[in-house]
Structures are given as C-alpha cells and as structure tokens.
Amino acid sequence: MSGEHDLSTAPELRARLHELGETSAIIIDLDETTFVDSSILGVLVGGLRRARERDVPFGLVLGDQAHPAIRRIFELTGLHEVFPIFATRAEAQAGLSEGEPA
Amino acid sequence: MSGRTADVALVVPAVPDSIAVIRQTVSGVCEALGADPRVIGDVKLAATEACTNVVLHAYAGTGDGSIELDASAEGDELLLLVRDHGAGMTPAPMGEGLGLGLPLIAALTSSLTIVEADGGGTEVSMTFALHDHPTEP
Numbered sequence: 698m699s700g701e702h703d704l705s706t707a708p709e710l711r712a713r714l715h716e717l718g719e720t721s722a723i724i725i726d727l728d729e730t731t732f733v734d735s736s737i738l739g740v741l742v743g744g745l746r747r748a749r750e751r752d753v754p755f756g757l758v759l760g761d762q763a764h765p766a767i768r769r770i771f772e773l774t775g776l777h778e779v780f781p782i783f784a785t786r787a788e789a790q791a792g793l794s795e796g797e798p799a
Numbered sequence: 800m801s802g803r804t805a806d807v808a809l810v811v812p813a814v815p816d817s818i819a820v821i822r823q824t825v826s827g828v829c830e831a832l833g834a835d836p837r838v839i840g841d842v843k844l845a846a847t848e849a850c851t852n853v854v855l856h857a858y859a860g861t862g863d864g865s866i867e868l869d870a871s872a873e874g875d876e877l878l879l880l881v882r883d884h885g886a887g888m889t890p891a892p893m894g895e896g897l898g899l900g901l902p903l904i905a906a907l908t909s910s911l912t913i914v915e916a917d918g919g920g921t922e923v924s925m926t927f928a929l930h931d932h933p934t935e936p
Contacts, residue, residue, distance in 0.1 A: 705818060735903055
C-alpha cells in the first residue's frame with residue numbers, strides 16, 4: 698500500500714483482501730503508506746479475522762522508515778499489539794512461514 | 800506565533816472523495832502556521848475521522864448533504880469545526896467499522912466538543928496545540 702488511504706479507498710482494499718482468501722500468506726507492506734484512518738484499520742482487522750478463520754498467516758510490514766503517522770495510529774488504537782508486525786517483507790515471509798501466529 | 804490567526808472555511812459534498820480534500824486543506828493550514836510534523840499528522844487524522852462520521856452517518860439514506868469545515872488559529876492553538884446538517888447524533892449501527900472514530904479524535908485533540916449545529920445536525924469542535932511542549936529535564 699502506498700500513499701494515503703481512507704474511506705474512499707477502503708472498499709478496494711477490502712475487495713483485494715477478499716480475493717486473497719485462499720493464498721498461503723497475506724503480507725501488507727505499510728512502509729510506503731503515508732496515512733490510514735480507522736476505516737482502513739477496520740478493513741485490516743476484518744482481513745486478519747478472516748485469515749485466522751482460514752488458518753492463513755497474516756502480517757504487516759512496518760519498518761524503521763515507516764511514516765510516523767502510521768505508527769501513531771497503530772499505537773493509539775493498541776492494534777500494534779494485535780497484528781504480527783515485521784520490519785521487512787523478508788522478515789515477514791520468514792516469520793509467517795515459521796508459524797508466527799496469524 | 801502569538802496572536803497569529805488564520806481562517807479557512809470550506810464546504811464540500813458529504814462523499815468519501817471529499818475527505819481527502821478536507822485533509823489536504825487542514826494540512827496546508829497547519830503547515831502555514833508552522834505546526835510540528837506530529838501535530839500535522841494528528842490534525843489530519845482527527846479531521847478525517849470527523850468527516851468520515853459525517854459521510855457514514857449524518858446523511859445516511861438521503862444521498863446528499865455537505866460537510867462544512869472552519870479552521871482558525873490563535874496563539875499556539877488551532878480550532879477546527881466540522882459541521883453537518885444531517886440526522887444529528889444517533890447510536891452507531893453495528894457494522895464492519897471498529898467504532899474507533901470518536902475515541903481517536905478524543906485522543907488526538909486538546910479538547911473536543913460535540914453539539915447540535917444551528918439549524919440541525921452536528922458540530923464537532925476540536926482544538927490542537929500547534930507545537931509540542933516537551934517536559935523540561
């Protein structure tokens with residue numbers, strides 16, 4: 698995901714996550730994302746819930762260079778403790794394939 | 800910054816695409832006032848959440864309506880008013896949303912007031928300190 702995302706882009710993200718239903722793992726890279734709101738958090742939580750129901754590993758990439766606004770909304774809402782969060786895509790792929798709780 | 804003021808008023812349709820317009824407007828106001836980067840992020844998020852509430856709830860079922868934004872600053876404080884003339888405050892229906900909008904706004908603002916707008920609807924009043932004031936060591 699890159700750029701800013703809110704209620705206007707939430708339906709597209711939700712649809713894309715639905716399309717990934719039977720994949721081996723879902724990794725959403727937020728390093729190029731500069732803004733998300735609670736609409737997007739709702740979509741991500743819904744995606745995590747569906748992934749868990751299907752035993753599909755689900756993780757987020759939020760590295761050191763991630764936009765401070767992204768870190769802030771996850772910390773304000775406590776969702777940084779809900780999602781498996783990795784510093785890089787490679788770490789996410791390795792961590793999720795090693796059985797990191799989805 | 801003491802005594803400096805800036806006033807911006809904007810009226811946009813209450814549709815999802817308008818939210819980015821509001822967000823870029825308040826971001827521009829903050830930058831013009833020399834706000835700290837963290838504060839700019841907080842103002843953008845709070846304004847977005849307030850406008851999202853309008854789009855989702857104020858005019859539900861009517862298909863039209865507007866979002867009114869007023870921004871003004873005095874001293875180190877920014878005041879944002881987000882106003883609609885819709886259905887007013889009602890219990891939110893259970894949907895896919897997390898119900899985080901108002902709690903987020905409360906966490907991001909120095910003060911938050913929600914009142915019935917003149918002529919009906921809802922007015923959300925939010926204030927922000929434009930600069931961080933780190934605690935003295």
